[in-house]
Amino acid sequence: MVVGIYNADGTILGEAAYVLNKVIGRGSCGLCDITHGWSPVARKQFTQACSARAWTMNLIHRDEASAEQLHAAGSLPAVIVQTPSGWSCAVDSNAFERFERDPNTLLDAVESFMTTHQL
Numbered sequence: 001m002v003v004g005i006y007n008a009d010g011t012i013l014g015e016a017a018y019v020l021n022k023v024i025g026r027g028s029c030g031l032c033d034i035t036h037g038w039s040p041v042a043r044k045q046f047t048q049a050c051s052a053r054a055w056t057m058n059l060i061h062r063d064e065a066s067a068e069q070l071h072a073a074g075s076l077p078a079v080i081v082q083t084p085s086g087w088s089c090a091v092d093s094n095a096f097e098r099f100e101r102d103p104n105t106l107l108d109a110v111e112s113f114m115t116t117h118q119l
Contacts, residue, residue: 002057002110003069004031007076007093010061030096031077034103035059049103057110079110083119090114 007029008018021027035046050057060069062076072080072087079091090113091106099105113119 001082002055002079002090002114003065003082003087004035004057004059004079005065005069005073005076006031006059006061008032008061009063011063014061014063029077030093030099031059031079031106033101034096034099034106037101043103046103049107053107053111055111055114057107079106081110081114081117081119083117088113088117 007027008014018027018029018032022029034043036042057079062070065073069080069087072078072089073092074089075093077093077096078089080087081090082088090110095109096106099109
């Protein structure tokens, strides 16, 4: 199982706080930028990139993640993968900047992690 965890809460107040912080430059979420940008729905480019993969990435907000998932992720946003020994971080928060909002680059990084770990 592959899970992307947003650096935002999924509540209405959480979403509003995220937008406000992004507008005033006090925070952002690289995963949000890749998956949907400013739109409340997924970007077509992200949806198409995901449909070309043999695996699915589930997307959740930080308030929807379990304690084990948050521990594996470290700082958010992150993409974690469930391995036989538990959750492992495939993409940490520092990596999102180099993806330049390109979903294929993100998904390639996850796939590389899964290949390296024989998942």
